[in-house]
Amino acid sequence: MADLALDPRAELNPTLVQGDATYAGVTDAISVITESKPPKQWYYAMAVAIPLAGLLFFCLGYLVMNGIGVWGNNSPVGWGWDITNFVWWIGIGHAGTLISAILFLFRQKWRTSINRAAEAMTLFAVACAGIYPLFHTGRPWRAAYWLFPMPNELLGMWQNFRSPLMWDVFAVSTYATVSALFWYVGLVPDLATLRDRAKGLRQQIFGILSLGWRGSARQWKHYELAYLILAGLSTPLVLSVHSIVSFDFATSVIPGWHTTIFPPYFVAGAIFSGFAMVITLMVLARWVYNLQHLITIKHLENMCKVILATGMIVGFAYGTEFFIAWYSANQYEKFAFLNRAFGPYAWAYWSMITCNVISPQFFWFKKVRTSIPAMFILAIFINIGMWFERFVIIATSLHRDFLPSSWGYFSPTWVDIGTFVGTIGLFLTLFLLFLRFLPAIAISEVKGVLHNQLVSNKGGH
Amino acid sequence: MADLLDKLPLPAFLKPADTGGHYGVIGDFDTPEALLRAIRTARTAGYTKFEAYTPFPIHGIDDAMGEPRSPLGRIVVVCALLGLSGAVLLQWWTGAVDYPIIIAGKPLFAIEPSIPIIFELGVLLSAFGTVFGMLALNKLPTYYHPAFNFSKWAGASNDRFLLAIEAIDPKFNPDEIKVLMDSLGSRCTELVEA
Numbered sequence: 001m002a003d004l005a006l007d008p009r010a011e012l013n014p015t016l017v018q019g020d021a022t023y024a025g026v027t028d029a030i031s032v033i034t035e036s037k038p039p040k041q042w043y044y045a046m047a048v049a050i051p052l053a054g055l056l057f058f059c060l061g062y063l064v065m066n067g068i069g070v071w072g073n074n075s076p077v078g079w080g081w082d083i084t085n086f087v088w089w090i091g092i093g094h095a096g097t098l099i100s101a102i103l104f105l106f107r108q109k110w111r112t113s114i115n116r117a118a119e120a121m122t123l124f125a126v127a128c129a130g131i132y133p134l135f136h137t138g139r140p141w142r143a144a145y146w147l148f149p150m151p152n153e154l155l156g157m158w159q160n161f162r163s164p165l166m167w168d169v170f171a172v173s174t175y176a177t178v179s180a181l182f183w184y185v186g187l188v189p190d191l192a193t194l195r196d197r198a199k200g201l202r203q204q205i206f207g208i209l210s211l212g213w214r215g216s217a218r219q220w221k222h223y224e225l226a227y228l229i230l231a232g233l234s235t236p237l238v239l240s241v242h243s244i245v246s247f248d249f250a251t252s253v254i255p256g257w258h259t260t261i262f263p264p265y266f267v268a269g270a271i272f273s274g275f276a277m278v279i280t281l282m283v284l285a286r287w288v289y290n291l292q293h294l295i296t297i298k299h300l301e302n303m304c305k306v307i308l309a310t311g312m313i314v315g316f317a318y319g320t321e322f323f324i325a326w327y328s329a330n331q332y333e334k335f336a337f338l339n340r341a342f343g344p345y346a347w348a349y350w351s352m353i354t355c356n357v358i359s360p361q362f363f364w365f366k367k368v369r370t371s372i373p374a375m376f377i378l379a380i381f382i383n384i385g386m387w388f389e390r391f392v393i394i395a396t397s398l399h400r401d402f403l404p405s406s407w408g409y410f411s412p413t414w415v416d417i418g419t420f421v422g423t424i425g426l427f428l429t430l431f432l433l434f435l436r437f438l439p440a441i442a443i444s445e446v447k448g449v450l451h452n453q454l455v456s457n458k459g460g461h
Numbered sequence: 462m463a464d465l466l467d468k469l470p471l472p473a474f475l476k477p478a479d480t481g482g483h484y485g486v487i488g489d490f491d492t493p494e495a496l497l498r499a500i501r502t503a504r505t506a507g508y509t510k511f512e513a514y515t516p517f518p519i520h521g522i523d524d525a526m527g528e529p530r531s532p533l534g535r536i537v538v539v540c541a542l543l544g545l546s547g548a549v550l551l552q553w554w555t556g557a558v559d560y561p562i563i564i565a566g567k568p569l570f571a572i573e574p575s576i577p578i579i580f581e582l583g584v585l586l587s588a589f590g591t592v593f594g595m596l597a598l599n600k601l602p603t604y605y606h607p608a609f610n611f612s613k614w615a616g617a618s619n620d621r622f623l624l625a626i627e628a629i630d631p632k633f634n635p636d637e638i639k640v641l642m643d644s645l646g647s648r649c650t651e652l653v654e655a
Binding site for chain 2: 404
């Protein structure tokens, strides 16, 4: 246990897990958040988030009434902000699964106090992502017939399973379902803790939600194995999801999309942007709920290191793309990339490079990795940069078609902008509700870490 | 009801055990280590029907209780195979049998483009098998359980480590068990109603 980075004592709340910490103290510290009125910062944050979420529903209603022509995408840029936002949100979700599943398998104890919130972030990000393809169909109430193989009289035919868009339907819906199951299974013992502390209606609600969990040794036995299996399933799943999202592009014949580098490049970018969003949200959660003692600077610093590593992979992928465009000797490919960097969208390309390649380099310095304002600003830059990455890939590859007669330029409409800003509002609203009403930190897991520590303190090893 | 069941010519295993209206005796321990010691002692004393309630999983408790490994893994393997083969059947039957239509000159069914959905459905059904299998093995949801009648029940999800010796145990004798549990360090030992 010489490695401080793996030692739970160095990671967790000093008042929670130091010598005088108790199991009851852990229960109280986390449960009390859900049992008392939120601090005023929560209301300030909600006051920003709810109107934006309202804007989303307004824009979606406007779209349904008027058709998808209210968005800016049109020939030749048939995919615009909708798919950009879809890929961006899905990518953000990936950090939650990485923390909850992959770091669990690698026995990274520092994940314990952030995994619950990161999993919630995954769910809400995937929900925001799903809105775009669903509403891009124009008739979302019929979308299930088009997207899922349901026998029906409406079409009288089956989906084309050789299309990557169908793979995407299965990947994203599986990802949403498995993430929700994983999150809920993790919540059950903590919901039982809230039930046992509550009275009246609150006890009934948490009683129903906790499924009558008793924490018996036999229940824990099946539960622990289930948790391990879900982590094992989620790990390849999360890697497959962004790979399959990248197939939407990579299996096409469009220069700039048709590359084999896409799956790993998308996955690295997803983790890169996801961790930036986790940092954004954790800084917010620390501010709203004064969770400085649970989400420590060490957690944040570790996440900055992940961002630095994945940011380097993303930067390397940008370089590789350019090299291959030249090395392939394919004039269309070469044009697509020169056009990306020096064409009408150069402003977007260089914004992407600045945000994604240059800004993470600051994380080489420990001073930056341990400064909340610095990492918050850099994380916002990375969120913006990764949004630009998807925009650059989508818009620049499409806007100059093979024939110059079908060249165009994509500009978003107010509905595009309103929908995007609206999903950020929905995401923040859901996250704030989660912080308020559910245990945002895994109570039983923290107690497990505390127990190991008490034992090793006593045993002196 | 119990009288009626007694009169019926049923084999013994179908008749509810006579528990005298009790669930069992529950003792309340301070630490996981005290609980493990109590479990080992109770087992040595010959009790077989017992259960522990803890706020987090305790390493080594299955060995102490003599619990077999969870069969969940086998359930998940079956579900995974169902998902993988179901995805092959789905894509082959819809694409090559029920609605064969040539798109871009590609074969009606081939394994390569089917891999992503085979993988995803394999994972999806495995996850269903894991979660619903776990719930079924744990008999959840169960909204009533006699252990909830223990006066210090709330501790079991907070900071207490409970051991219940159930009334269906052939050696069940509340007074003896109380003495045993108290001697092992139980803070509160109670005979709990069913």
